[in-house]
Amino acid sequence: MKKKTSIHDISKELGVSSTTVSFVINGKAKEKRISMEMEKKILTYIQKVGYKPNMMAKSLRTGQSKIIGLMVENISDPFFSSIARIIEENTYKLGYKIFHSSTDNDTDKSKDLIKVFRERQVDGYIIAPAPGIEEDIQQLIDDGIPVVQFDRFFSGLDTDVVVIDNQDGAYTAVKHLFENGYTSIGFITLESFQVQMADRFKGYQKAIKEKGGVKLLLNIPYGMEPEITTKKIKEFIQQNKGMDAILFATNYLAISGLMAIKELAISIPQEMGMVGFDDNTHFALFSPSISAVAQPVQEISEQAIKLMIQCLTENKKRKRQKMVLKTTLNVRESSQRNSASQLKVS
Amino acid sequence: MKKKTSIHDISKELGVSSTTVSFVINGKAKEKRISMEMEKKILTYIQKVGYKPNMMAKSLRTGQSKIIGLMVENISDPFFSSIARIIEENTYKLGYKIFHSSTDNDTDKSKDLIKVFRERQVDGYIIAPAPGIEEDIQQLIDDGIPVVQFDRFFSGLDTDVVVIDNQDGAYTAVKHLFENGYTSIGFITLESFQVQMADRFKGYQKAIKEKGGVKLLLNIPYGMEPEITTKKIKEFIQQNKGMDAILFATNYLAISGLMAIKELAISIPQEMGMVGFDDNTHFALFSPSISAVAQPVQEISEQAIKLMIQCLTENKKRKRQKMVLKTTLNVRESSQRNSASQLKVS
DNA sequence: CTTTTCAAGTTAATCGATTTAGCAACTACC
């Protein structure tokens, strides 16, 4: 095991002080009045031995780890993994690394993760917060650590926020179903008081009220096995014979719902229309293809990074921003019984 | 911004030396003969102020970062994100954190990432290597840094390896297609010399040879846009009219293939059978459902961690292991024209 | 000729831990 070369090894080898080497490495040669020849000499040598600074030492001294903590619900969920991918890619270019962790939307796990991140001197947090960690985030803020909330947020906290217009997304989806001839629309969502879910419900409710329709609601507890979810959805469908369309509040609920509908041998979109919240590449490939409210994943990621970098680089007393991004309704076969698929039948 | 309490703050406050505090924190109280009262006193105080050690300082001193680098092809690919999730979860319990990065299977990007990881003093690497980074990994080995290769590997390197039996997986899939009455089976794969792809091809070839069939091969360059891939697959299908089944070498090739088949209005499994390599939760939900060779994701992840932890904790001269895990063929509708779906038709 | 200014570096403290070597005080034993 070769010992890595340190800045001291370099300084000894070249017969200069480590200060000089440090200045050169950090591009402060001009500023600190190091001669061109010295600079060249050091740079050449560094190149030759392939010196790489020890970030641990650097971080210890400067107090900056150049690590951003990313806390999501579940990194294996396509929505979050896409975001993780983009965030990772972009922050990397700026010299930051990402620690990420899945919270499972669990309070204790989240609290614990924040602790671990703090031990690691993470510079800032991009976080889709689990319920019940408001105080922990407040603590971060009090300690001057930048936080960007995304996907959902605690409104009582003075942080930057990137979210989508959940209410509008759900509203548009339900209206779309009405316009396509569906009359009794159900909403299957998570048993959750988090804003993103609450807003999707509000959007649903608003659309229903406008039409004077009846609310048909199913709440699934968080973290349920897919099979159990499917079973519950089947029961829900059977108990509501008149229901002819469903809006699903998350992508995996839509998947479980699809399974339920398949098992009940109900035809989509003829007997039952459906729209999912949060689109997926595969939705276009199902037969029938599945309509969905698409989140602007790229934009969410980029805005979250942008805000985080602003926090990290600009003056402390920046005003916090809240970005609300628009969703897009991707209309496909599953929600249109009076168009394309209708034509096929006739 | 409150300054975090350090071990010195504690020692000063309690009027003891920082050595003593350190011993207690690291559970060496008995070993280092610290009295019970002193231990209790320190532990109580630490609890009270919520002290958290600075891992940067710790790492600097000990030379261990307790960080494992995970390099995958693409973190937003379901296969890799599932693995990332499991690895993250399990290593976390052991006090390790994960840095991960997507290589895009790109040589330069991978080399660069290894550099960055080294700066960060990553303790070990779990890596699905991109082509052309054999020397860089060898360098890691020479420097005594543990490496576990997974999914694919360079056979010239003395590292632990976790892979699946790609050849057998592909062989079984093709044989299955033959058994279900398909006679002319194509193979759509990536233009790649990496072992995992080479082995899948070998398995295909072996099965074809046994039956005395004809090889029908399409190589798609890596990193192609899905639309272009779909176009190429369409052309391939049209140029090979006799071909009645296809094995796809990756999950996203299967998706592009599905799109191509759909656009050509060819019926599955009647006119064309198909099997994907690498299963996906959604495959069971397509109509028809898609058969696939499933990788034991959980086991791959667990073995990779196990081997890494062994490297990290056991004596240096451990013998490297190569684990070859079995795949499972999940038979669904897309590959059976003479069974369930056949019955429906008759 | 003295004082300033400037160029080109260097010294040494520091970040927050770990760890080796050692010190004082007490007990035990012959």
Next chain:
DNA sequence: GGTAGTTGCTAAATCGATTAACTTGAAAAG
């Protein structure tokens, strides 16, 4: 009473960087 052993703790070096403060010699200014 002298020596050895034990108990309970501490001093100080160290990891590899950064950086404020200082030095030194030469040129410029007065």
